Amino acid sequence: MSPAKSSSPVQLTAANTGALPRVLLLAICVVYGLVGLFGRDPWKNEDAAGFGVMWQLASGGTQDWLMPNIAGRPFGEDGPLVFWVGGLMIKLFGGWLGAPDASRLSTLLFYFATCAFVWYATYLLGRRDEVQPFAYAFGGQPDARDYGRALADGALLILLACVGLAMRGHETTPQVGQVSFIAMMLYGLVRSLDKPVQGSLWVGLALGALCLSSGPILPIALFVAAIVAGAVCKPVPLRKLLTIGLPLALAIVGAWLAATYFGAAERDEAVSFIREWTRYDRRNYGGPSSQSLGFIARNFFLFSWPVWPIAAWAWFSWRGMRRAAHIALPLSLLLLLFLLLVSQRQAGDVQFILLLPPMAVLAAFALPTLTRGAINAIDWFALLLFTIFGGTVWFLWIAKTTGWPPKIANNVFRQLPGFQHSFTISAVICALIVTACWVLVVRWRLSRAPKQIWRPVVISAAGTTLMWVIAMTLWLPSINYGKTYRDVAQAAALALPPTYQCVQPIRMGNAQLASFAYFGHIRFGGPNDGCDILLRHDAVDYGAPSNLSHYEWRLIWEGRRPADRDERFRMYRLVEAPPVVAPPHPTRPRRLPRQP
Incomplete structure (x- = not known):
């Protein structure tokens, strides 16, 4: 030796x-x-x-x-x-x-x-x-x-x-x-x-x-x-x-x-x-x-x-x-x-x-x-964690689909205002299959009690896979609705005039700029391009931008993602300001001559 x-x-045998x-x-x-x-x-x-x-x-x-x-x-x-x-x-x-x-x-x-x-x-x-x-x-x-x-x-x-x-x-x-x-x-x-x-x-x-x-x-x-x-x-x-x-x-x-x-x-x-x-x-x-x-x-x-x-x-x-x-x-x-x-x-x-x-x-x-106690602790923690998580995901999805219990269903839809739930049989079948596989893996791990050194992390890896798969099958439409800019970007595109030069983004992050450009097919420009449209991202309403000589910014659209209350988009168009007409000066009534 x-x-x-x-x-x-390490002291192991070939069976381990x-x-x-x-x-x-x-x-x-x-x-x-x-x-x-x-x-x-x-x-x-x-x-x-x-x-x-x-x-x-x-x-x-x-x-x-x-x-x-x-x-x-x-x-x-x-x-x-x-x-x-x-x-x-x-x-x-x-x-x-x-x-x-x-x-x-x-x-x-x-x-x-x-x-x-x-x-x-x-x-x-x-x-x-x-x-x-x-x-x-x-x-x-x-x-x-x-x-x-x-x-x-x-x-x-x-x-x-x-x-x-x-x-x-x-x-x-x-x-x-x-x-x-x-x-x-x-x-x-x-x-x-x-x-x-x-x-x-x-x-x-x-x-x-x-x-x-x-x-x-x-x-x-x-x-x-x-x-x-x-x-x-x-x-x-x-x-x-x-x-x-x-x-x-x-x-x-x-x-x-x-x-x-x-x-x-x-x-x-x-x-x-x-x-x-x-x-x-x-x-x-x-x-x-x-x-x-x-x-x-x-x-x-x-x-x-x-x-x-x-x-x-x-x-x-x-x-x-x-x-x-x-x-x-x-x-x-x-x-x-x-x-x-x-x-x-x-x-x-x-x-x-x-x-x-x-x-x-x-x-x-x-x-x-790892000691036997540590292995058992990892196994049982993963088993309890992912079983509870999987059961919760299924329970909330059933409530969202059936409307029962009504209080739980209302709480789910309150987080996603405007979301229209649809039943997808293929997603349900995939979630059922992976849930059944999770049960089989847990049963195999607990009944066979394998001695191999990788046994402490089998349940954890299978549980993470279960968590991700059922979330991306049962809840993918809901998650996608809450995290995409598709609807608000297309709404902004519909508000654009038929002919415009370019849109200048104001306080828009990279994700927002990319989403509005892709989903809305909006033609963006820079500060030096002389854009006639402003698209501004604000948490609160700061009012219209400062007017230019003989021109003013007119609000033509306002919107936000339904799942996000902290952001709001406002679109302004540069239009010719109406001419300022001076108010007529008041005239004094003529004093008639005094009659003799």
Whole structure:
């Protein structure tokens, strides 16, 4: 028995590393990834904004591909790579699926890539000598390949079990691409342990793609994390990473910057776009604020349940081997990502998913060390949580459909004023099937009592899939009605005069601008375009805009989304002011001469 193996806290037999049934694992991954992508509109806020950029690329020209924008407004918050993939999907499949559904094919590609990189990174780490279970004198310990595959199955289940991944992982945002490239970088670091050149190429490709899908700070921070991991974990080939990975990343980023600069119609516009892209990161990361820290404290632990307590247990249980690759590599990326998260001036849960790949890989190595009490606690908590959630969803849907109990039904419709409920048999059948599958998985888990190391997260992953599928089947029309701008955008388009020059948006966010441009086919312009229509977004009525010489702004339309009481849109048209007529001066009555 090698010294590395003797320090392992894991004592398992071959029976504990049996592979999860491939059909079950693939079914969970495919169903989880597909459901919720199609048959809906872009939702406020980040989802609609991301779609707006993709749609602009697909319907625009070369300048739009080099410098992404929404209806002419530059979008420099993130790099263009994720939008390129979404725009390409719209071009290829938009005529068949429609632009919104086609754009989310890019989300599906990034989702499957993330799952693959997480699985293979954990598999390669699980095959290493230092993590192998205790070797018994008469044999019986698991084979390295079987052990690695069992750990990889557990890592994938842990990733899918995260509660917050359901919504954020199905949107057309740059973050779905960023999380995939973070998983790619982690895989590259792991691959470099036994194949330094190949692993360094993966790391360079991931860093370059990450920079093109976000900003410069995130890839710089992860490269620093790789250097820290190399200093802590000696097998990491730092020299290869510096001589192969870093030049490749710089070449990828430099190619886009050069294409943007030399391919732009106006060099000043290209320079301004690139400068804005680099400045956004500096404005976004400026040190923690009490508001952002409070938001993280309230939401992060629920968002990342159950991965964060399992990952914390992995760090504790492997306390004698924290410099080993299976702890040092994911932990280094995780710490730098968390440092960036708390450094944001305005935190949002869309950034939380970036931490999930390294956290899931780290958590996978806690599975062989969990005590029976911890396993039972995770199982029963997930069983109770998702059973209650599923029952509640079904109960509310029955109340909405049948009107009984009337008080519950009225409360549901009060949240969605104007919504017309319709019964869809296919959605009900899908929800019944996934509910039956949930019952079968729970019955199999509790009756068979499997001994494999992935058993603590089967119910959690199946429960998250149940939660997402029944929400996206029974409640998809209701959710879509409450989160889309389709109706209000089409109403605004009908109020436009037959001939108008352009519409200037005032205080409209990226999601609103994208939705009004797509659903209403509204032709927007900038402040210097001399638009004769103003479309203003206000929380309260501030009155009509200031009049111009001989012209005035006349209110022609006012509306809002029925499910949102905090926003209101007002449309004004520039019309010629009526001439001001001076009031006639009062005339004094003539005094008649006095009669003699």
